[in-house]
Amino acid sequence: MRLVVAKCSVDYTGRLTAHLPLATRLLIVKADGSVLVHSDGGSYKPLNWMSPPCRLRVTDRADAEDAAEDAAATLPEEDWVQEWDVVHDKTGDRLRVRLVEILQDTSIELGIDPGLQKDGVEAHLQALLAQNIETLGEDWSLVRREYPTAIGPVDILARDADGGTVAIEIKRRGEIDGVEQLTRYLELLNRDPLLAPVRGMFAAQAIKPQAKVLAGDRGIDCVTLDYDALRGIDDAESRLF
Structure with a gap:
C-alpha cells in the first residue's frame, strides 16, 4: 500500500x-x-x-x-x-x-489480511445455542452439534420435549438460501428410520420476511436468537420494555 x-x-x-x-x-x-x-x-x-x-x-x-x-x-x-x-x-x-x-x-507491505472476524457469527451462535438448548423449549436436549450428512453438517440436532428430532440451521441473518439449505438436510435426515420424523427449525439473529414465508410453507419453524441473552449479558425478564 x-x-x-x-x-x-x-x-x-x-x-x-x-x-x-x-x-x-x-x-x-x-x-x-x-x-x-x-x-x-x-x-x-x-x-x-x-x-x-x-x-x-x-x-x-x-x-x-x-x-x-x-x-x-x-x-x-x-x-x-x-x-x-x-x-x-x-x-x-x-x-x-x-x-x-x-x-x-x-x-508499506501489509501482507495478506485474515479478514474481519465478527462477534456473533454462526459458529458462536451455534455453540451458545447448544449450551443453552433449553431456551428453545423446556426438556429439550442436545443430540449433537455439526451432525454429519452426505451434503454437509447440520448445525444442531436436538430432541424436543416429546422426544421428536429437530434439525436446526443457524445463521446470523436468515435468508431464503438458509431455508433451502435446511430443506435439503431435512430430506436426507427423514430417510433415516432412526431419526424420522425430523422437523426443521431456522434460527437467526434476524430473519427476512421472504425467508419466513418460505419456511412456513415448508413446515419449518423460525426462531429469532438474542445473542446477548444467550451469552447471559441481557436478561429479557428484567427489562421494563
Whole structure:
C-alpha cells in the first residue's frame, strides 16, 4: 500500500464529471490497483476513487516538460510536480490527480489480511445455542452439534420435549438460501428410520420476511436468537420494555 499526503487537485471524467480544487489530501494506492482520495474529515468514505481493474500512470513534471519539448508543445501553466493518471480498463473512466506539493510518500507491505472476524457469527451462535438448548423449549436436549450428512453438517440436532428430532440451521441473518439449505438436510435426515420424523427449525439473529414465508410453507419453524441473552449479558425478564 502506498500512502501519499499531498496538496493536489483531482478531476474525474466518465459517466459523470467531478472536480476537487486544490487542497491537502491523503492519496491511497492499494495492492489491488484501486486509488482513493481522502480528506481529513466529513466521512470515512473517500472523496473520489477508482476501483480496479484500472491502470495508474505517474508522470513527473520534469519528464512531462522533456516530452513536451521534444514534441514542440507546451504544458499548462498550472504548477504541479507530479500527475497521476488512472484509467479504468473496462469503462474508460479517468481520474487525474495533479500534485502540487508532496508532503509525505510512504509505501508499506501489509501482507495478506485474515479478514474481519465478527462477534456473533454462526459458529458462536451455534455453540451458545447448544449450551443453552433449553431456551428453545423446556426438556429439550442436545443430540449433537455439526451432525454429519452426505451434503454437509447440520448445525444442531436436538430432541424436543416429546422426544421428536429437530434439525436446526443457524445463521446470523436468515435468508431464503438458509431455508433451502435446511430443506435439503431435512430430506436426507427423514430417510433415516432412526431419526424420522425430523422437523426443521431456522434460527437467526434476524430473519427476512421472504425467508419466513418460505419456511412456513415448508413446515419449518423460525426462531429469532438474542445473542446477548444467550451469552447471559441481557436478561429479557428484567427489562421494563
